[in-house]
Amino acid sequence: MTVESTAARKPRRSSTKRVSAKKPQPETGTDPELVQLLTPDGVRVEHPDYAIDLSADELRALYRDMVLTRRFDAEATALQRQGELGLWASLLGQEAAQIGSARALRDDDYVFPTYREHGVAWCRGVDPTNLLGMFRGVNHGGWDPTTNNFHLYTIVIGSQTLHATGYAMGVAKDGADSAVIAYFGDGASSQGDVAEAFTFGAVYNAPVVFFCQNNQWAISEPTEKQMRVPLYQRAQGYGFPGVRVDGNDVLACLAVTRWALERARRGEGPTLVEAFTYRMGAHTTSDDPTKYRADEEREAWVAKDPILRVRAYLEKEGLADEAYFAGLEDESETLGKRVREAVRAMPQPDQLAIFENVYADGHALVDEERAQFLAYQASFTEGSASEEGN
Amino acid sequence: MTVESTAARKPRRSSTKRVSAKKPQPETGTDPELVQLLTPDGVRVEHPDYAIDLSADELRALYRDMVLTRRFDAEATALQRQGELGLWASLLGQEAAQIGSARALRDDDYVFPTYREHGVAWCRGVDPTNLLGMFRGVNHGGWDPTTNNFHLYTIVIGSQTLHATGYAMGVAKDGADSAVIAYFGDGASSQGDVAEAFTFGAVYNAPVVFFCQNNQWAISEPTEKQMRVPLYQRAQGYGFPGVRVDGNDVLACLAVTRWALERARRGEGPTLVEAFTYRMGAHTTSDDPTKYRADEEREAWVAKDPILRVRAYLEKEGLADEAYFAGLEDESETLGKRVREAVRAMPQPDQLAIFENVYADGHALVDEERAQFLAYQASFTEGSASEEGN
């Protein structure tokens, strides 16, 4: 490796000697910036600004959502390994952030996910098997967004935050009191589109909640490569509040998102919620995290598992008994089985689907190419028929 | 005009009733957020963080810069009216922001302007007539950026902030202690590129100063259409300091920019400086501000004129006498005359310039098209020659 010939100069600063930026990632638990209502050990704590009071039923329901989501997610990972899916993006570790925020929503609220919001989809009532079509490669999005007010997964990082903001502008125009939530990741926060969404949201005072799951990784890049200070602080400079919440605490995520949605409904404009969590798995099934992160980091986060802490709490408080947990276990297995079978049964899409829906009102060239395609296909059938005839 | 049939619904919030955002534009003079060292009346005030101590020579030099810049700018406006330029973007009112910040620079610092930084160009030693080529339509940028470390004007709003950041990353890599300054406007602050520049600047701790001239207008749009809170506050959320300075106070602009540049040189990373000023003229000579803003607003800002306050100070303190002002007047007129003559003398560019410099290493098609063009042109000469021969 050649070295630059800068020896003659006397640099007052070299890039390696530069003052290192404030580390963006404080630890959970002891961080005053972080809203927490349930500690990793399952102890309920109070927060002055974000109170929550849930019935046993409601607590169990949140727990159930998380367990079933994780089970579904594990099944999808397995299906990818078995070759049934081309790819899977696991949400492992982010169940609390997703279930907590999604359960704060009303039916008339609208959700703009990225590609990892399987728990949110679950809460919206999207059949989990519908999520798998795009990962199997049979479609680019297998559900009707308007049925559950749950938009299609968006892969181009950050784009959907603008769609959410525009939708929210429309909600405001309609005089409705619904709210909109846009999910995005820590990596996405670097995209210009997200900044523009903040600007439009602020300027039009749109009823939108920007919900960032900071899972501390964007594929192989830690958050230090995206930001120098915690993300939630960015909101203030755009003129709306930002809150950092323990993303592995389903109660805190629920409480903070509720508050943010209420602000939106009251016409107080956007909020940025940064759910501080951890991507416990690989980025996707194509990824190999051993290339870039230490096992110990993951281990430390297992202790903060979003599901275990709720279970500990439920058990400690006697809010669920063995029968409940066993029943849920059965339900999980049934879900896994149903998903497995549904995926395997998914039909190969019709070839002509290539030409469908390119336009809503049609396009002469698409018609022409479809016709050519059909003629071309037919030439084989004829050809092979005549060959068979030989 | 048809009205939407929303009468049946009971909106809890209509878009017109929404809570209005905090007004982004506090008044100068009394604003604790605003760094000021010289009041509109020409009174020197002190600021705890930004001290400055200039000799009479230095003060007069700043004054001279501003006066000559304004004179040049007026000449260019006149030349546009006379049809010598296709367009002109006047800096009227922004002289202090430009001269103050530019005089804080060292020769080895690098400047990335937008299209209105005529005062900065002046301080960098770019011959003013060179600025006029692009406005006359003879080139897209008539100076060698590396001669004066002054990049070409950039018209696509916001783009240059990323170039500045990249350049600054390179400075850091080289171990040099130069700094980089990126100029942009209040409107530009909405562009995703500017946000990305903030992110890259922060993450790489690049020695770059983001210098926004908030002249309160982006063509016809007031800053309320771009932001909800004062822009300087945005920096904090990206992890570096932001300062608002009285943009009509050349001393404050100089002091704050110096401080920001020193931070950059010391390896402390980016700074956002928001120079709060006012576009006293039209956006460009094509613009008609009477369509969108009241005369009174402009009048109020005349009282805060950046040049008058320095003159008042110089006179009050006896730092310049009548002879000085008269001499400067002469110098201004000479400059105006020189610019006028130089513009009129600018040759029509050679037609073949179309094909020059498209590539550094050439391109077969450009060569082919150039040859065709020449042949085509030649066919006329021959044609007309033969016609003449008739």
Next chain:
Amino acid sequence: MAAQKLPLAKAINESLRKALETDPKVLIMGEDVGKLGGVFRVTDGLQKDFGEDRVIDTPLAESGIVGTAIGLALRGYRPVVEIQFDGFVFPAYDQIVTQLAKMHARSLGKIKMPVVIRIPYGGGIGAVEHHSESPEALFAHVAGLKVVSPSNSSDAYWMMQQAIQSNDPVIFFEPKRRYWDKSEVDTEAIPGPLHKARVVQAGSDLTLAAYGPMVKVCVEAAAAAAEEGKSVEVLDLRSMSPIDFDTIQTSVEKTRRLVVVHEAPVFYGSGAEIAARITERCFYHLEAPVLRVGGYHAPYPPARLEDEYLPGLDRVLDAVDRSLAY
């Protein structure tokens, strides 16, 4: 208002006004479209009459404009977005290409994207860099978009009506140097389909095909050629995606010669697609290769060179002569 003479810009203004009146879901969005009425005054007076909720001055961020327009369309609105100049559409290119164009297909037809993106385009007005470009090929190549350009006031009026009614995204290129050209607009005439080419004038020796600002030049060229006894048919293509190849084919089968004219650079331009496809369709009819006249493979030059860069009357006639010489 029935038939009247209007400048092209005013025809669009009237068309937008009509749309705002007719459909409460129609919105106008863009930089400076409000009080200023846009830098070309195309939206003049609309905010005053329809309010800030319908005619929206946006932040200076093209990706944001198109991205929020997509969101508004999802909510049931029909946004008509203005990009201030051709050269400033690129920050929005990602939203247009990866989101707007694909949303209908991605959603298996569940989502419609009735978004119009208005772009004043082309040169000839002596402007600075980025204000004179013709990027239509960069949109026409992208499936999911429709791309059109009117050449006269009547088309400007009616094509805008049709674009707004379309359930597909339409990139609407407005020939800025024709904004001030007046021609007849009949607001009660029932127009033909949005994507159909028009025979501007019939001819038998050669076909000139153009769209937007170049139609006028071609008509002038045809007149000049007529003086020399050459009968030139002029087509106004009106739509760059889809392209009405049938009309071109019919014409070429008759004239046996085709010259395509556009301001955009020839290399990878729409003339290439037309030449390729018409040659395939009319291989045995063509007496000469399809010739193309357009911009060079060079950045749009400084204003004082644009007359050399733009395909003008003489360059069109030169191509006509070269074609006829085969």
Next chain:
Amino acid sequence: MAAQKLPLAKAINESLRKALETDPKVLIMGEDVGKLGGVFRVTDGLQKDFGEDRVIDTPLAESGIVGTAIGLALRGYRPVVEIQFDGFVFPAYDQIVTQLAKMHARSLGKIKMPVVIRIPYGGGIGAVEHHSESPEALFAHVAGLKVVSPSNSSDAYWMMQQAIQSNDPVIFFEPKRRYWDKSEVDTEAIPGPLHKARVVQAGSDLTLAAYGPMVKVCVEAAAAAAEEGKSVEVLDLRSMSPIDFDTIQTSVEKTRRLVVVHEAPVFYGSGAEIAARITERCFYHLEAPVLRVGGYHAPYPPARLEDEYLPGLDRVLDAVDRSLAY
């Protein structure tokens, strides 16, 4: 290292390593290019050996990546930028088209822009949306850019060397489904010019012209055609801007038939430009219109339909037959 068999991805890796070794101004930038070595491992091991100052993991912002690369180039660096997938280049499109491409001309030649933008492109790997596209025409239309694509390991190695040495911005399209294909690389062979097409195999009845991933398909098609007694010449164009029309013309003057093949949609694709220009150059030689085989005017389909969407052996042969039938 002299001649050896390498997968295409590894050849690029070696080429980048060589460039980093040879020129201290060369930088690698992009998302995940560091420890991970990129999602395709093309930059594997480079950060380890050359440090974080030379091989730079960037924030997730393509406009920022290209924009700062421009700044670094202004400072004298030679950045080699990775865009993770074809479908993610669009956020950077504005910086590429309005800044990178024009800086040299805008500065009257004072500023050079030696920036390489690497884009893994094309389909065939069963990926999700945005991971299989072929947007080369969207760059080739833009003056100031050079656009190339290697089809084999040797070209991958050498064209990358040449692209990095170029003082012009080069968009370097890497055929991702060929990343794992091994072929001979001689790191001491002196290569021909970057923008010259190569006759892969000679033939006399018809010319197949392709680049990147489609060259292999065309070679297979030529073999299949040979079995039926048809002699097909195969050209690897290697460069989409400039296009080496001379080599194509020479071939077509001999074979009198041309079929252009690419994955990108046919409509406004590079095949259109080639068809138009070759028809003009070889009008009296062509026995059949230039035919084009490529993607449809539709978004790249879900993975389980890509075999139908991509031009495969049979579709190429179909075009060969159709051409020969004229």
